[in-house]
Amino acid sequence: MIGPIAGRIGRPGATILAAGLVLAGLLSAGQVVGGLLDARAEIAEARARLGHLQAAAGRPPPAAPLSGGDEAALLGAFRARLDALASGRALVIDGARVEADPGSPTLPRLHAQMRGTAEALHGLLAALEAGPPLVVVEAAEIGIARPADAVEERPTALRLDLTARGAVLPAADAPR
Missing domain, CATH: 3.30.160 (Double Stranded RNA Binding Domain)
Structure with a gap:
């Protein structure tokens, strides 16, 4: 069917x-x-x-950048950070200054001049980029400030010219 x-x-x-x-x-x-x-x-x-x-x-959350309310406060924070990192290390901070950047007014350049041993300068640079507040190093020029002296048992002293960036943050009560 x-x-x-x-x-x-x-x-x-x-x-x-x-x-x-x-x-x-x-x-x-x-x-x-x-x-x-x-x-x-x-x-x-x-x-x-x-x-x-x-x-x-x-x-972990990223470290906050080195900042200040204005350029003077930023320079003070930079110098305080350098002084804190220099203590206990064989180095001397010769000077620090801030330079405005017309292209990035809220991110001025910070310059510092230092002298010290290779180990001290290396330790300072590593600590600047690793610990809070974070300092972004743009350039580091190293030269010999004083050669080693075997008679006086003095190590080579190096000179470091450092360029970094900081952040100028507006005040909390400032209008946006």
């Missing part, structure tokens, strides 16, 4: 109809599988973003 549809369209028509239904089922299954693959890729991407966010949340 062929059935009512097969009786009307014949056996070849019923075969074609069955093949069309199977093909339609496969296409819809393909869309479902494609949708599942797309969802799987989106889940993997979301997990990767979550991993990055969790790693960022686990890191």
